[in-house]
Amino acid sequence: MTGIFQLLLLVIATLASEPSCPACSKYDYEEKVLERMIRMEFAFEKVLDENKAVSKSVQLDLTRIKEENEHLHATVDALKEQQEHAERRLISLMEEVERNQSSTLENVVTESNNTLKHISAAFNVIKDKVIVPEVYFHARSPQSTTLTTGEVIVYKTVETNQGNGYNATTGKFTAPTRGLYLFFMHTCTPYNKYSFLQIVKEGSLLIASVHRDSNNYVCSSSQVFVQLNDRESVWVQCSSGGSTTQLYDSSNYWSSFGGAIIHN
């Protein structure tokens, strides 16, 4: 028994010492292959782990790039939106400016027009006050030389009638505009005949005169100022007629009636 145990120990000792002696083990080759395979597996695993890490990092990078890309897109979209908004605002502002300008122009024109109208009206008022209208007339040759009381003397031959105030049918002058007027009557009678004539305004006496030719070939004149309103009339009438009264009229000496506006 002790002998067998000692043999076994010897075998174990021999086996145990075999690896340190390459030439001594018949499993040496397999062991080496195995060992290499294990090393390769380790290396492979390491590479795999490294790959995994790299892949993970690449994945992370990709995700980050994707996110950045999305962010960039969002930023570009926002910028585009802002630009479109700015463009729309600019266009509407420009339209408003145009509208404002044209309405300002319209206001200026309307105001100028109104100012012009006011100035024009004021000018017309001043003009009417300052400018004396041309009104004057002179008519001669009584239609009838005989005289009856109250008769209106109609001087039938119109020498001048600026403003058409004198009417040769009625013998009356009607003021075409209000103002201060001067009237005269020039009277001639045949030898030894009388005339009682008056200048009246709407029938009211302005001036009264008598004329008698006691010496042959004499005439006389009467003048009067009077303020007339528009359309008021002035004429010559006989205050007393009869067989001793008569007017004279020839190409050498006229009986006439005339007047003019002095101031309006």
Ligand SMILES: *[C@@H]1O[C@H](CO)[C@@H](O)[C@H](O)[C@H]1NC(C)=O
């Ligand atoms: C246009 O006119 C209105 C009213 O007068 C004014 O409030 C506005 O500021 C004007 N717009 C511009 C662009 O001038």
Ligand SMILES: *[C@@H]1O[C@H](CO)[C@@H](O)[C@H](O)[C@H]1NC(C)=O
């Ligand atoms: C200006 O006034 C005149 C005369 O009153 C008128 O004929 C014209 O149409 C007016 N113009 C404007 C732009 O208002």
Ligand SMILES: *[C@@H]1O[C@H](CO)[C@@H](O)[C@H](O)[C@H]1NC(C)=O
């Ligand atoms: C003169 O007066 C008469 C009678 O009132 C009238 O018929 C005529 O139209 C007048 N003439 C003028 C030029 O106004």
